[in-house]
Amino acid sequence: MLNYLGSILKCTGCDQQFNFDAANCYGYYSNHSSNLTTFSDINNPLDDVTGLRHYCEVDSIPLLMSPCWCLHCNTATFIERLPDIEQYMKASALRRLPPKKARNHHIYDSLLELEDTTFALHYQWRLQRITAPKCLRCGNSAYIAIDENKKDTGITHEECWNSPIECVSSPWFSMGHIRTSCYYALDGKLNWLHLDGSAVISCMTDHPCQADLREAAYAIIRKDTAPALDVLQSLAREGISAAITGLGGLYQTGMGVEPDGKLALHYLSKGLAAGDGIAAVNLAGLYRFGATGVDKNEEISWSYARIARKMGIFLY
Ligand SMILES: [Zn+2]
Ligand SMILES: [Zn+2]
Structure with a gap:
């Protein structure tokens, strides 16, 4: 299987490759935590019979993810990346300033540009979220973060006398599976x-x-x-x-x-x-x-x- 991020992991001992196989998963946090029947009919996507998805995306927070080695799955996969709460605090203050001033703080632009209700939803979610990030493949929290810009991943291949697993680049980009x-x-x-x-x-x-x-x-x-x-x-x-x-x-x-x-x-x-x-x-x-x-x-x-x-x- 081809890889999503353009990098693959490779064991220096046996040449086995490990790909980030959550490739075609897109994630969202939804504030509809109890059941699917609580949806109301705001945001009528008249053109889409599967409006359930459309509606959920409008009212959901896109999930950020980082590459990792999951110690439970024992493979290369993705972990949730929880946004930095301090950025929300600063953005919250900056959002009260006139737009011209606020725009000078370019690193917060993405948070400054959100609609008020969306920003409030994101911020509230981040404040409520206290559990550790989870592997998006298995739901467990034990992992080693992988910096794809570095060759050294900090992981070893146990089955092969703990040979280091390295990050090597790959020219491919995977698409075309069931999304x-x-x-x-x-x-x-x-x-x-x-x-x-x-x-x-x-x-x-x-x-x-x-x-x-x-x-x-x-x-x-x-x-x-x-x-x-x-x-x-x-x-x-x-x-x-x-x-x-x-x-x-x-x-x-x-x-x-x-x-x-x-x-x-x-x-x-x-x-x-x-x-x-x-x-x-x-x-x-x-x-x-x-x-x-x-x-x-x-x-x-x-x-x-x-x-x-x-x-x-x-x-x-
Ligand atoms: Zn190996
Ligand atoms: Zn896992």
Whole structure:
């Protein structure tokens, strides 16, 4: 697999390469931490049947990430980068000054240019966030930061007599996999994934299986889809609607499985019948974009979008 940042890590002993494999994950912190049904209809993205995503991005904080070596995943990956709280404090003061004066402090420009409500949301989130940064691949916090500008990563390859792992440049830039947008609660817990902008995999439920759903979602992020399928299938057999819908989402997008529109339709219809509104969101996406065995159909897509809306999930 090609690398996202243009650098790869390489063991000086055995030449094994380690790539930053969270490549196509885009992350957001969302202040909707309880469930997906609390969306209201401000910001009507009329042009987008999968407005759930659109809405979330408008009201979410983009997640910054830094390259690291995760001691839990034991591979090169990304850690959250929590913005410096002092910058917010200074920016907060500078924002009260006339724009001309404020603009002289160029390092704060990005914080000075935010809308008031967005700035308040970001600042409030940063003040509330006290937990350590988490690996975006597994959710753990033990890691070694990697400076890509330095050859020496400070990591060694244990299996090869602790040979140093070095940072070497690579001419490639990876694109073209299924794009995964990840939405985290303000405390850094994974809430849901949006695969390719068309299917939502949610791990938010009041049921005790929430931790299992979250594990499955992290496995999908790691592209380790076999265990994710196992978990979702076994929870689906117990009748957990979020898992049934999640399975549908995997077949809908072909994430870790052969894309299969008919199977997606089967699971999503079942999820919807079990009362999961996210299934209606995914069905709207399925007919909006089409899939193997299911033709695009705007009319059906909109009808599912309306069902989702009735179930309290913002769509369009
Ligand atoms: Zn080695
Ligand atoms: Zn990890």
